[in-house]
Amino acid sequence: xxxxxxxxxxxxxxxxxxxxxxxxxxxxxxxxxxxxxxxxxxxxxxxxxxxxxxxxxxxxxxxxxxxxxxxxxxxxxxxxxxxxxxxxxxxxxxxxxxxxxxxxxxxxxx
Numbered sequence: 728x729x730x731x732x733x734x735x736x737x738x739x740x741x742x743x744x745x746x747x748x749x750x751x752x753x754x755x756x757x758x759x760x761x762x763x764x765x766x767x768x769x770x771x772x773x774x775x776x777x778x779x780x781x782x783x784x785x786x787x788x789x790x791x792x793x794x795x796x797x798x799x800x801x802x803x804x805x806x807x808x809x810x811x812x813x814x815x816x817x818x819x820x821x822x823x824x825x826x827x828x829x830x831x832x833x834x835x836x837x
Contacts, residue, residue: 733812733815734814734815736755736812737812737813737814738812739755740752740755740812741812743755747790753773753776756773756776758772758773759771759772760772760773760776784801784802785801785802786800786801787799787800787801788800788801797830797831798830799829799830811834813834813835813837814837816837817835817836817837818835818836819834819835820833820834820835820836821834821835
């Protein structure tokens, strides 16, 4: 599925991630996409990427469990890097090199 803009790509990815729609997330990648990060063998193609994602996302919550802003819901075992997609109109409140803490640091105002 092609997307018309980076904003729509981010929004679609987040919607599918929150819905735990792995197939929908994979549909955003080209069939021969390469998924890689430091210290881990690269995954090529939808099947390998799906496995890499599934093994590295650990959930603390159950599907349908109520959540509040700032609640911890799990973690991604990719190391120290996390990509955050924000609308271009966001007011980013952190700078390169800032140390952030999940559930505490406000990254941006939307």
